[in-house]
Structure formats: C-alpha cells, structure tokens
Amino acid sequence: MDYSGVLAERPSLLNNCVSALSDVNFHYRQEQREEAYIASEKPTKKHVRMLDQLALLFISQSTSEVCATTFIQQTNSATVYWAKSDPTEPTAAEREYFRNLVKCFERSEILDSILKICVKHCFRKVVTRCRKAAKLFSWTANQTNILNLDDQDSFNISIQQRLRSAACIFPQNTMSVAMDNFLRGLANVSEQTSVDQLCQIIIFADNLTPQAAAIGEESTKSPILNPIQLRRMTKIAVYRRIIGHVLEVCQENNIKKFRVLQVCPPKLF
Numbered sequence: 001m002d003y004s005g006v007l008a009e010r011p012s013l014l015n016n017c018v019s020a021l022s023d024v025n026f027h028y029r030q031e032q033r034e035e036a037y038i039a040s041e042k043p044t045k046k047h048v049r050m051l052d053q054l055a056l057l058f059i060s061q062s063t064s065e066v067c068a069t070t071f072i073q074q075t076n077s078a079t080v081y082w083a084k085s086d087p088t089e090p091t092a093a094e095r096e097y098f099r100n101l102v103k104c105f106e107r108s109e110i111l112d113s114i115l116k117i118c119v120k121h122c123f124r125k126v127v128t129r130c131r132k133a134a135k136l137f138s139w140t141a142n143q144t145n146i147l148n149l150d151d152q153d154s155f156n157i158s159i160q161q162r163l164r165s166a167a168c169i170f171p172q173n174t175m176s177v178a179m180d181n182f183l184r185g186l187a188n189v190s191e192q193t194s195v196d197q198l199c200q201i202i203i204f205a206d207n208l209t210p211q212a213a214a215i216g217e218e219s220t221k222s223p224i225l226n227p228i229q230l231r232r233m234t235k236i237a238v239y240r241r242i243i244g245h246v247l248e249v250c251q252e253n254n255i256k257k258f259r260v261l262q263v264c265p266p267k268l269f
Contacts, residue, residue, distance in 0.1 A: 050242070053245075054242055055068055056238065056242065059122060060094075060121055062125050062127065062128040069083075073255070079260075079261060080260050083262065083263040097121045105246055108250060114243050115202065116195055116199055120195050122239070126202070126239065127198070129232070129236050130189040130201060131189060133186060133232035134183070134187040136228060136232055137186075144177075144180060146180050146183055149176040151174040155223050156224070157175070159175060166204075168207055179224075182201070182204050182208075185197070185201060202236055209230060210230075
C-alpha cells in the first residue's frame with residue numbers, strides 16, 4: 001500500500017483525525033451535553049453526523065470496533081481518510097471492498113446496488129443492530145396488528161404508499177399487516193439471514209422512519225414508534241441513507257474520483 005501521499009500530509013491528517021474522533025465522541029455522548037456540540041451550528045452538527053455515519057461503512061465487526069472518518073474535497077475528486085481503534089493494515093478483503101465501493105460512487109451506481117456491497121461487508125454489525133431493534137417489540141404468537149395501527153389514519157396511509165412505491169410490501173397488504181410481517185422478520189434476523197433479506201429490512205426501515213432523522217436532525221417524532229424504537233430503526237436505516245447522501249454529494253460537486261486512505265497505518269508514526 002502506498003503511504004507516500006499520507007506522509008506528505010501528515011500534520012493536517014493528524015489534525016483531521018483528532019477532529020473526527022472528537023466529533024464522533026460529541027455525537028455519541030449527547031446525554032452528557034458537551035458544550036462544543038450543543039453550541040455548534042446546524043451545518044456543523046450535520047457534518048459531524050455525516051462523518052459518524054460514513055464511518056459505519058468501514059466497520060465489519062459487531063462489537064469492539066470503532067472507526068472515525070474525515071475527508072478532503074478537491075476539484076472533481078475527494079479523499080476519504082479513515083482510522084480504526086485497531087490500526088492494522090487492511091486485509092485483502094477490505095482492500096477489495098474499498099475498491100468496489102469507490103468505483104460504485106465514481107460511477108454513480110444505483111443506491112441499492114451499493115447497499116448490497118456495504119451490507120455484505122458490514123454484515124455482523126447490521127445483524128447486531130437488527131437484533132437490538134427487535135428486542136424493543138413484543139407480541140404473542142398469534143397476535144395481529146402488533147402496534148395497534150389504524151389503517152385509515154392519514155399518516156399510516158402515507159407511509160403505506162411510500163413502502164409500496166419502494167416495493168417493500170405487497171399491494172394488497174394494509175399498513176398493520178406490513179408492520180406485523182416486518183417485525184417478525186426483524187425478530188428472525190440471525191447469522192444465517194441472507195444479504196438480500198437484510199437489505200430489504202434496511203429499505204423498509206428507511207421508508208418507515210421520518211427522512212428528517214437521517215443526517216443532521218436532532219429531534220424527530222413518529223406516530224408509529226416511540227423515541228427509543230425510532231432511534232433503533234434509524235440506526236438500521238442509516239446504512240442506506242448515508243450511501244444516498246454520498247451519491248448526492250458526488251452529483252452536486254461533480255466528484256468523479258475517490259480515494260480511500262488509512263490515516264494511522266502500523267509503523268507509520
């Protein structure tokens with residue numbers, strides 16, 4: 001792996017890495033009310049969350065793996081720098097994953113095609129997030145309409161239409177039936193669940209939760225889910241949303257070339 005470019009930019013990269021790690025800390029510990037995060041402007045918070053969520057695409061283990069990212073944008077190009085809690089060199093599989101991911105963004109591939117690549121790499125982490133979300137719901141074996149939804153409610157009808165447009169539910173299914181099927185599928189997620197099935201769960205969660213809960217928004221409510229359930233669902237949906245956000249950034253800034261570099265590889269500093 002060629003680290004010459006990293007060495008040349010060592011001072012700024014170290015500053016960026018420290019900044020990104022600090023930003024992630026601000027995001028995850030809001031209950032401690034860090035003054036720097038709370039006092040920051042909305043664009044800053046949005047940028048912090050984007051870096052936090054972008055780091056998810058680099059995490060493959062379910063626990064004990066922490067990553068921070070930052071990036072530098074040049075004319076028609078961008079470099080993403082990443083650092084993990086275990087600063088070892090990328091494996092052959094990780095290198096291949098990074099190459100595929102970069103090519104997908106450069107070619108502006110279809111969002112859900114990129115999602116499959118990311119879910120395959122982040123499989124264990126996605127499974128863990130699904131399991132945590134599933135634990136927040138309970139029902140009896142033969143129970144129907146688990147969330148006691150009113151299928152005639154205007155909000156539920158709008159969500160139902162969004163889910164149908166995304167091909168997440170059958171045309172004949174009501175919102176209550178769709179939610180029952182989704183929650184049971186969520187509860188059955190395991191290491192044997194296929195990548196395609198996990199992608200469908202992520203797509204459903206993305207269309208179920210308010211879009212404002214994606215990047216940069218602090219308080220968002222859902223008539224269907226309580227705040228804790230909404231937070232867990234958003235943690236599933238965010239895999240799709242961050243990919244969509246990167247694609248938007250590429251299009252808006254005409255980015256045609258991506259690089260992915262490790263900030264602190266072994267024996268470098």
